[in-house]
Amino acid sequence: MQIRYVANACFLITLSTGERLLTDPWFDGPCQQTWWNFPPVPDALKAEIWACRPDAIYISHLHHDHLHPQTLAPFDRATPIVIGKLNTPNLRNGLRALGFSHITEYPFETRAPLGGKGASFVLFKDFHGNTVGDATQVDYDLDTSIYLWDADGTALFNAVDNTILPPDAARIAETYGRPDVAILPYASASLYPMAMGDYDDAAKAAATAALRRRTRGNFREVFKALAPRAVVPAGGEYVLGGPAAALSRFLPQPLESELAQELAGLGRGEALAKLYPGDVLDSAGMTVAEDVRASYRGFTDADRAGYALTLADRAPSFTQTQLPPDLAFDWNRALRKCAANYAARCAKMGLELNADIYLDARRPDGSRALLFRFATDSEACGLLDTVEESDRARLIYELDERLLFNLITALLSWNAMEASALMTLRRAPDVYMHDVHRSIVHFSLLS
Structure with missing residues (x-):
């Protein structure tokens, strides 16, 4: 299995059979009014992904950084679409409105074939209502996750944006086996503390630091419970542009160096596979082929905040x-x-x-x-x-x-x-x- 990172939650997964699954494609233009991919995706890489003709596309949920009309526009509308059997029709209707005609809704935690050459998968519904772990009372299915088995036995778990906590990870590992590769969220996609009107900059900075400590600690503990051979941090790979550009200095995503420190504390520092646009992780040897076109490799908070300011003139x-x-x-x-x-x-x-x-x-x-x-x-x-x-x-x-x-x-x-x-x-x-x-x-x- 080869796992190529594109942007945010978008991966092109090539199975041992040659079949390709594309996940949550958002890599062209803004979403949600002010969100922009960071690091930025090279135009040549965009063209390659659009031309790849995936055998299926998995859409985890309906937020625009996963269901992105501009990015989806060039794909064949007959491409099979994999989604969970949610309790509302919103995701299905959104895809139909974009012209996709081959949409299959799969029941959660029921193993199903992917393609016709031996691969299979299981989908999971919402784990929790927020990153603290409080269960929501709102009966509104949103996030989903996928566990994928290649025909050669290699296993991949992609949590996407789902607010997975260590007990969820432990149950998944016990029920479905420890994955070879885990793609895990490591940031909270929230207006907190950026949009808090009663917080001054010092209060926002303190809240950001506390949130980053909590999310990177959860990343560590979920990794520990799953015990994969390699872990890829993904989701939340964005900056804010337009009128919110200056708030990007309060983004809660931990840096690669912070995540590496967490895993090093477990004696598993080598397991971190931080991918940049175009990079490919090969599950056979857990090696990463770096794409030389990727920019901002190993970026800092200052790099991220500085890039956001270049987008300040983009009007929502x-x-x-x-x-x-x-x-x-x-x-x-x-x-x-x-x-x-x-x-x-x-x-x-x-x-x-x-x-x-x-x-x-x-x-x-x-x-x-x-x-x-x-x-x-x-x-x-x-x-x-x-x-x-x-x-x-x-x-x-x-x-x-x-x-x-x-x-x-x-x-x-x-x-x-x-x-x-x-x-x-x-x-x-x-x-x-x-x-x-x-x-x-x-x-x-x-x-």
Whole structure:
């Protein structure tokens, strides 16, 4: 098995039979308004991947750094697509909307053949609601992972963005065997602490450092539980451009040197296979063939933050939105409808939340366009002039009114937008309410 890294969560996996599986292709252009691949992908490598004609494409979930229309556009729409049998049709519908016609939804933890030459795989659903390990109450399947067996017996486990913890890894190793290669996430794709409006730079830096310690420690412990021969850190390989570019200095992804230090502490430093665009890991000898075209090899925090600043002039696409005149679009009515849809969805899920959510929409000049409040546990909602003083938990999303329009009309996704730091978030108390935050995806006119 040969594993070629392209970008973020995109790998071209060539099996011993010659069959090729491409995973989560995002390598051309931005996603989620401000995300850009880092290190950048050479144009020649992009052309090679588009021309490779994979035998199948695995899409783990519907976020744009995995389901990316611009990157997927050149591929044959008859290419077989592998996805999990999720409890919502969103991923399947998204692929159909792009024109793919051969989509197969596989039940989780049921071994299935891949191609016709002896390879097989198993898919896993969401492990946890967040990187702390709290189980979510939101009945909304999102992330998936894949365990792949080559016909020659070589095994690969790719966790993708799934918030895998050591007990999950231990169960997988016991049930399915220890993989030869593991591709593991090593960063939290979150707006925290970048978009926290009540944090100064020192507080953001401290929160970033603490988050990096936790995620790299989890990377170490998951590796320890799986005990693969080689581990590839992947996912979260991006910087923020546009108006959020300067926030890239607070990105929580640990560096290669930090991950190497964690594994060295286990006496397994040689197992780390940090790949850069175009690099190929050969499972036979666990050797890496480096692509000489890859830039920023062994990059530092300063390298990453500096590259992000070169993208500061890239305007998010929502800024091109021309809002209807006030008389033609009734914000109060639209947002009340969104709140009703949100409440109905939460009731259907049996999700009991107690918090106030404020949407503080701003005009391009920064002045307030509207302030809307809704309570997650009642029908109380409406436009206000100021945030009300209360002992109740609350979240305040400050965002451009054009961005809000795109979100409630489902032109953009709340869950996909959150990490791009185009919104400022304030919360009281300063505690992560992950079910509230995750459920905001249902605040939509079309929910």
